[in-house]
Amino acid sequence: MMPRVAMSWRMRIPWRRRSSSRALNTLNDDAHRSRQIILSPPLVSLDIPDDWAPSPHSLHFDFPVNCSHERTAAIIDGKSIADQIRSNIGSEVRRMKESIGMVPGLGVIMVGQRKDSETYVRNKMMACEEVGMKSYIAQLPDHCTKDQLLKALSKFDVDPSVHGILVQLPLPQHLDEREIMDVLSPEKDVDGFHPINMGNLAMRGREPLFxxxxxxxxxxxxxxxxxxxxxxxxxxxxxxxxxxxxxxxxxxxxxxxxxxxxxxxxxxxxxxxxxxxxxxxxxxxxxxxxxxxxxxxxxxxxxxxxxxxxxxxxxxxxxxxxxxxxxxxxxxxxxxxxxxxxxxTIAMLLSNTLDSARRAYAFT
Amino acid sequence: MMPRVAMSWRMRIPWRRRSSSRALNTLNDDAHRSRQIILSPPLVSLDIPDDWAPSPHSLHFDFPVNCSHERTAAIIDGKSIADQIRSNIGSEVRRMKESIGMVPGLGVIMVGQRKDSETYVRNKMMACEEVGMKSYIAQLPDHCTKDQLLKALSKFDVDPSVHGILVQLPLPQHLDEREIMDVLSPEKDVDGFHPINMGNLAMRGREPLFxxxxxxxxxxxxxxxxxxxxxxxxxxxxxxxxxxxxxxxxxxxxxxxxxxxxxxxxxxxxxxxxxxxxxxxxxxxxxxxxxxxxxxxxxxxxxxxxxxxxxxxxxxxxxxxxxxxxxxxxxxxxxxxxxxxxxxTIAMLLSNTLDSARRAYAFT
CATH class of the missing domain: 3.40.50.720 (NAD(P)-binding Rossmann-like Domain)
Known part of the structure; x- marks a missing residue:
């Protein structure tokens, strides 16, 4: 049986942005910008958010689809694939420990007490433990200052036993995520969200660290x-x-x-x-x-x-x-x-943290 | 009349990569990689170059196109648009000079004596002069060392009268372009090729400097x-x-x-x-x-x-x-x-250099 929300979506797609006036404003912005290129920063006005919302229009498709009445698709079992990867990572961590006496370490920064964030962080730390990695948490109050957060970040940054740093998002509104991510060392950015890692992912002939x-x-x-x-x-x-x-x-x-x-x-x-x-x-x-x-x-x-x-x-x-x-x-x-x-997602976080420790210890 | 090369292309497209075996190798690489995720860097093997080459196959199109016998397209006159932008930039440079006694400066690094590069560099420097910007050139011999190049770069980097640095590409083969671009200060990267500028261009909610x-x-x-x-x-x-x-x-x-x-x-x-x-x-x-x-x-x-x-x-x-x-x-x-x-392209280079000087002098 289709769940309730799904049924209502069934009636309402194709979805559109909630307001078309914003698109028109953007078009006007374009025209305005074209007269002003040397006077205004070029992209600010265009960074309007994606706003996926349904429209009241009914559903029209002008192309047919071959839809059988039987389920024919293979189901890609992410859990089993992730388990296998985690098990391989566990073996590698053991080999690292036996060879050089070191294990990878993940530092997690958590601000506030969002229930969902707490669950995610707990799962990540349990996953570390399961494969033999160390994990460290810096738990900061919801009202912490930018300086307190940067200090926690810097502590992990200089700690040679921490190979990956993860700032659990979203941060409370008074903290600017971009500003925080910019000071995160790209060498420990196991989430891969630092712009230099993203740039190196985008560019041909280059390799991001994560x-x-x-x-x-x-x-x-x-x-x-x-x-x-x-x-x-x-x-x-x-x-x-x-x-x-x-x-x-x-x-x-x-x-x-x-x-x-x-x-x-x-x-x-x-x-x-x-x-x-x-x-x-x-x-x-x-x-x-x-x-x-x-x-x-x-x-x-x-x-x-x-x-x-x-x-x-x-x-x-x-x-x-x-x-x-x-x-x-x-x-x-x-x-x-x-x-x-x-x-x-968690399996790849462990994989990134292992890669980082490998680089730090030149362990192959 | 169609030029000669154009005629030969007409006979030969659709183009394909010169060798399909490379694609097969890549598929094998994929499979290999999937078994090895935690043992090999993930993207190296996939960075094969684009190799646009014609195939001997004849041309087949399975869709019609409305093609009139008359030219109906408006011609977008880049030269006239660029002239207008350059003229606006010239006015802005004059205003900057009158207000704060400063003008934007572009530092160009040129290695070797490629004829095409020499022409490009000459055109860029002439364009600077035309709008009242200063330009400086560091001309290095074809066989210069990486250290010599980095020294020239560093000299421009610390020079407050240089707001944009341009390394004319391509560099001779013994110099690694990526390594050179990585040390270029993102604040003077008027070509916009630094990975941090590219990352910030790619990411929503962020702004590249150039x-x-x-x-x-x-x-x-x-x-x-x-x-x-x-x-x-x-x-x-x-x-x-x-x-x-x-x-x-x-x-x-x-x-x-x-x-x-x-x-x-x-x-x-x-x-x-x-x-x-x-x-x-x-x-x-x-x-x-x-x-x-x-x-x-x-x-x-x-x-x-x-x-x-x-x-x-x-x-x-x-x-x-x-x-x-x-x-x-x-x-x-x-x-x-x-x-x-x-x-x-040159008009935008001047625009980027002007933007950089504006930022440096907080000139609005």
């Missing part, structure tokens, strides 16, 4: 499932710094032909339905319908959206950006939610 | 020609660090839906023919035929390819990546080659 964990996990899922990427058409839905952007850059490094779909894209289904590989990270439940997908495509669903479900103990359950029930009848392989991309 | 000149010029041509970018489908052909990559990132910042076409793309014409805006930077003469373009599209042709032409004094003339004679009958607007994007 690749952001979730998109790195997406590519691993494809490769370990035997999906070739070279020469394939890929659509990435969403363009966040954390997933969409680095996923598109990674797919391109693997020589896919990448199209990036976002909230301003008209007829996104025309692009996704031509793609051999679809990576969705929009954060909109059931955004991608069966009709959006090419028969035989491979779908990596990064969305993790809570929807009400009284039959679950917690009162809600998690669903992806892709309407799973429809997609499994169209595509050749798909990640489930939960149990697809999710478990890979 | 945007690479040629793609910045492409966007200016679009905006100043009244072409809206928001919500448009854009295809970028080529993914070089200098043009294709930053052009795709810039178009995306302007909320276009961007697809990146490269030498591994199958049926690139299927992507380009759906695009409202096509930016080509492949370096392949007449790669983009009339059939590749959507009627009414806007084409920005960054290609500057010399082709034999005995009727020209120099024995050759420059043509773009787009088959101009065909395109002007299909699209609504197009840049000519020469006289389109070319003149914008």
């Amino acid at each position: 690749i952001p964990c979730t998109p790195k996990g997406c590519i691993e899922l494809l490769l370990r499932s035997g999906v070739g990427i070279v020469g394939k058409k890929a659509a990435v839905i969403g363009r966040s710094n954390i997933v969409g952007l680095p996923a598109s850059l990674l797919l391109q490094r693997h020589h896919a032909t990448v199209s990036i779909v976002h909230a301003f894209t008209k007829n996104p289904e025309h692009i996704t339905s031509g793609a051999d590989i679809v990576v969705t990270a929009a954060g909109v439940p059931n955004l991608v319908r069966g009709n959006w997908l090419k028969p035989g495509a491979v779908v990596i669903d990064v969305g993790t959206n809570p929807v009400e479900d009284p039959s679950c103990e917690r009162g809600y359950r998690l669903i992806g950006d892709v309407c799973y029930e429809e997609a499994v009848r169209v595509v050749s392989a798909i990640t489930p939610v939960p149990g697809g991309v999710g478990p890979m | 945007i690479p000149c040629t793609p910045k010029g492409c966007i200016e041509l679009l905006l100043r020609s009244g072409v809206g970018i928001v919500g448009k489908k854009a295809a970028v052909i080529g993914r070089s660090n200098i043009v294709g990559l930053p052009a795709s990132l810039l178009l995306q910042r302007h909320h276009a839906t961007v697809s990146i076409v490269h030498a591994f793309t199958k049926n690139p014409e299927h992507i380009t023919s759906g695009a409202d805006i096509v930016v080509t930077a492949a370096g392949v003469p007449n790669l983009v035929r009339g059939n590749w373009l959507k009627p009414g599209a806007v084409v920005i042709d960054v290609g500057t390819n010399p082709v034999e032409d005995p009727s020209c004094e120099r024995g050759y003339r420059l043509i773009g990546d787009v088959c101009y004679e065909e395109a002007v009958r299909v699209v609504s607007a197009i840049t000519p080659v020469p006289g389109g994007v070319g003149p914008m």
Whole structure:
């Protein structure tokens, strides 16, 4: 049975941005800018947020799709792949300990007491322990100052037993995430969010020290499932710094032909339905319908959206950006939610931390 | 009349990479990598170069195109737009001099005596003079050492009268361009090639200090020609660090839906023919035929390819990546080659240098 939120989405897509007046303003901004190039910074006014929202219009598709009544897709088991990677990392950590007497260390900075952040941090630290890595936490109060946060960061930065530093996001509003991330040493940026690591990921002939964990996990899922990427058409839905952007850059490094779909894209289904590989990270439940997908495509669903479900103990359950029930009848392989991309994120964090320790100790 | 090289391309496209075995090797690399994730750096093996080469196959298009016999496209006059920008920059430099007694300064590092590089450098320095900026040149011999080059760079870096530093590329083979660019101060990186500037261009909510000149010029041509970018489908052909990559990132910042076409793309014409805006930077003469373009599209042709032409004094003339004679009958607007994007590159270099001086002197 489709969950409640999903049903309401079914009625309302195609989604659009909540207000079209903002787009018009942007067009005016463009014209204004063109007269003013040497007087104003060029991009500020264009950094308007993606605002994925449904429109009241009904659903129209002008292209058919081969949709069988049977589930035909292979399910990409992220949990089992992540378990295998974690087990390999555990072996490597043991080998490092036996060879040089050192283990990788992860420093986590946590500001405030958000329940979800606490859960994420606890899971990351437990995962470290499980593979034999050390983890350290700097827990700061919600009202901490920028200087207190920078001091905690600097302490991890100079500590040779800490090879990766992770600032749990989001930070409280009074702290500027960019400012904090900019002072994080790129050599310990195991989240891969420092602009110099992102720039080196984007540029040909260069190598970032770290690749952001979730998109790195997406590519691993494809490769370990035997999906070739070279020469394939890929659509990435969403363009966040954390997933969409680095996923598109990674797919391109693997020589896919990448199209990036976002909230301003008209007829996104025309692009996704031509793609051999679809990576969705929009954060909109059931955004991608069966009709959006090419028969035989491979779908990596990064969305993790809570929807009400009284039959679950917690009162809600998690669903992806892709309407799973429809997609499994169209595509050749798909990640489930939960149990697809999710478990890979922590596995890749451990992999990045291990890589960092290897570099620090020149351990091969 | 079509030039000679153009005719031979006409017979031979669709182009393909010179060897398909390399793609197969890459697929094997993928599989190998998937078994080895924690043992090998993740991206090295995939950084194979784009190798745009024709295949012996004949030309097949399975879609029609409305191609009139008349030229209907507006010609985007890059030279006149660039002249206007340079004139505005000249006024600003005068205003700066009158207000604070300072002018922007550009430091150029030139290694060796490549004829083309000498011409480019001369043109850039003349352009500086014309708008009242100062320019300085560090001319190093072809066999100079890395240390000599770094010393010249460092001299400009600490000189407060130099606001922009430009290392004329390509460097001789014994010098590693990446290593040199990495030590260039991002605050004086007027070419916008430093990875931290590229990362900040890629990431939402961030601002690079400088945007690479040629793609910045492409966007200016679009905006100043009244072409809206928001919500448009854009295809970028080529993914070089200098043009294709930053052009795709810039178009995306302007909320276009961007697809990146490269030498591994199958049926690139299927992507380009759906695009409202096509930016080509492949370096392949007449790669983009009339059939590749959507009627009414806007084409920005960054290609500057010399082709034999005995009727020209120099024995050759420059043509773009787009088959101009065909395109002007299909699209609504197009840049000519020469006289389109070319003149914008130097104008944007002056604009970046002026911006840098403004920042240095807090001059608004």
